[in-house]
Amino acid sequence: xxxxxxxxxxxxxxxxxxxxxxxxxxxxxxxxxxxxxxxxxxxxxxxxxxxxxxxxxxxxxxxxxxxxxxxxxxxxxxxxxxxxxxxxxxxxxxxxxxxxxxxxxxxxxxxxxxxxxxxxxxxxxxxxxxxxxxxxxxxxxxxxxxxxxxxxxxxxxxxxxxxxxxxxxxxxxxxxxxxxxxxxxxxxxxxxxxxxxxxxxxxxxxxxxxxxxxxxxxxxxxxxxxxxxxxxxxxxxxxxxxxx
Amino acid sequence: xxxxxxxxxxxxxxxxxxxxxxxxxxxxxxxxxxxxxxxxxxxxxxxxxxxxxxxxxxxxxxxxxxxxxxxxxxxxxxxxxxxxxxxxxxxxxxxxxxxxxxxxxxxxxxxxxxxxxxxxxxxxxxxxxxxxxxxxxxxxxxxxxxxxxxxxxxxxxxxxxxxxxxxxxxxxxxxxxxxxxxxxxxxxxxxxxxxxxxxxxxxxxxxxxxxxxxxxxxxxxxxxxxxxxxxxxxxxxxxxxxxxxxxxxxx
Numbered sequence: 505x506x507x508x509x510x511x512x513x514x515x516x517x518x519x520x521x522x523x524x525x526x527x528x529x530x531x532x533x534x535x536x537x538x539x540x541x542x543x544x545x546x547x548x549x550x551x552x553x554x555x556x557x558x559x560x561x562x563x564x565x566x567x568x569x570x571x572x573x574x575x576x577x578x579x580x581x582x583x584x585x586x587x588x589x590x591x592x593x594x595x596x597x598x599x600x601x602x603x604x605x606x607x608x609x610x611x612x613x614x615x616x617x618x619x620x621x622x623x624x625x626x627x628x629x630x631x632x633x634x635x636x637x638x639x640x641x642x643x644x645x646x647x648x649x650x651x652x653x654x655x656x657x658x659x660x661x662x663x664x665x666x667x668x669x670x671x672x673x674x675x676x677x678x679x680x681x682x683x684x685x686x687x688x689x690x691x692x693x694x695x696x697x698x699x700x701x702x703x704x705x706x707x708x709x710x711x712x713x714x715x716x717x718x719x720x721x722x723x724x725x726x727x728x729x730x731x732x733x734x735x736x737x738x739x740x741x742x743x744x745x746x747x748x
Numbered sequence: 749x750x751x752x753x754x755x756x757x758x759x760x761x762x763x764x765x766x767x768x769x770x771x772x773x774x775x776x777x778x779x780x781x782x783x784x785x786x787x788x789x790x791x792x793x794x795x796x797x798x799x800x801x802x803x804x805x806x807x808x809x810x811x812x813x814x815x816x817x818x819x820x821x822x823x824x825x826x827x828x829x830x831x832x833x834x835x836x837x838x839x840x841x842x843x844x845x846x847x848x849x850x851x852x853x854x855x856x857x858x859x860x861x862x863x864x865x866x867x868x869x870x871x872x873x874x875x876x877x878x879x880x881x882x883x884x885x886x887x888x889x890x891x892x893x894x895x896x897x898x899x900x901x902x903x904x905x906x907x908x909x910x911x912x913x914x915x916x917x918x919x920x921x922x923x924x925x926x927x928x929x930x931x932x933x934x935x936x937x938x939x940x941x942x943x944x945x946x947x948x949x950x951x952x953x954x955x956x957x958x959x960x961x962x963x964x965x966x967x968x969x970x971x972x973x974x975x976x977x978x979x980x981x982x983x984x985x986x987x988x989x990x991x992x993x994x995x996x997x998x999x
Contacts, residue, residue, distance in 0.1 A: 508868065509866050523853055523854070523890070524853065583849065584847055584849030585850065587817055588843070592838055592839070593835070593838040593839045593866070593868070745816070745833065748818075
């Protein structure tokens with residue numbers, strides 16, 4: 505591993521993102537626009553919007569980074585650049601961490617924009633510190649990125665990669681408690697939810713929003729961090745220097 | 749056993765002392781098919797060795813095995829005295845695939861800047877390689893907007909960045925205009941004259957004539973090898989193409 509190769513990769517990925525103005529605009533504009541739509545939909549149920557408003561700031565980075573990363577990595581694989589990099593003096597982790605840095609920066613930007621609109625314009629309230637919501641949004645961005653890197657190994661086309669979003673991410677959102685609190689779900693679903701990484705990110709976001717900053721919060725954050733590391737490690741094993 | 753051309757032995761002799769690449773009994777199975785059933789080959793230092801053969805003859809698979817990106821079923825591949833694909837070789841060997849392996853959404857220069865940092869090569873190499881491949885006027889153009897030939901040259905430029913000892917080039921001149929093709933071949937000869945070894949695949953017969961050594965492949969086997977002159981002499985043919993046909997019929 506070398507900081508040189510990691511940073512070079514992060515800058516290269518950032519350059520590619522910067523060149524793609526439409527994607528950048530969508531990444532930054534869509535989350536606050538959807539939050540605004542949701543606040544309007546829930547106009548007559550302010551309690552619901554108050555409950556999920558802050559956690560939602562952390563949901564968008566998960567979805568967006570998952571999609572962007574899985575397609576970006578699929579392009580590296582199918583475009584021959586991954587094979588070229590793997591024949592060069594570069595550690596697999598350099599590539600993964602380079603992607604991680606670039607997407608963490610994008611996730612941070614997205615989180616700041618979404619949080620600014622949510623807290624500043626839409627009247628979303630967080631009893632806990634608002635910066636903590638943004639930090640957790642970056643964590644879900646990294647989680648989305650790590651999961652995207654991992655599943656990109658199992659996609660052979662962009663069509664397939666896109667379908668992994670409803671397959672891997674939507675169930676996590678449904679089961680985390682965003683729509684129905686987990687303790688109101690059948691016990692079996694509650695158990696499954698306990699095995700999904702986003703559940704812990706959602707819990708952490710909900711705790712910050714409720715200013716419930718106890719030791720459980722740190723455990724949730726630790727689980728999310730562990731899942732990111734695990735997904736990256738598994739993702740690294742799917743990068744092969746030799747192929748058939 | 750039919751007559752093995754003498755020329756085979758000539759390459760083997762060179763192999764013993766100066767071989768940069770030594771392939772011994774290489775077997776590769778792809779999709780249940782034995783693509784290479786046991787190939788042996790030696791690539792001498794400081795010359796251009798051309799891999800000549802029709803599409804599907806195993807040229808790319810052989811090159812991938814030499815670079816160390818191909819899963820092999822058996823045999824030994826030694827490059828610069830080390831097993832193919834071992835980590836120290838990653839900065840001493842460069843490989844250019846047939847399809848250009850560069851980022852289509854970056855400019856030529858941005859691509860080179862990135863790979864230069866991965867290879868830890870001196871910054872001055874960027875301008876030098878852009879000139880070598882004749883992309884001066886397109887250096888700041890996004891690769892995706894370049895023509896096919898220009899993209900291949902951008903991909904070739906990446907391989908020239910770090911001054912590798914062994915260059916493995918898979919059909920690097922496809923789709924290039926004859927003038928530029930001539931210039932690139934002059935570059936290859938200049939690199940070889942500096943002691944670098946070049947293994948290049950082609951199916952263009954006039955390019956074969958420009959190689960110092962030729963390896964003729966057909967259906968995963970090496971049909972013959974030697975200098976273009978020796979191959980012509982061996983078969984009494986006037987061109988390498990005719991020699992190829994004669995040798996293919998004989999095998």
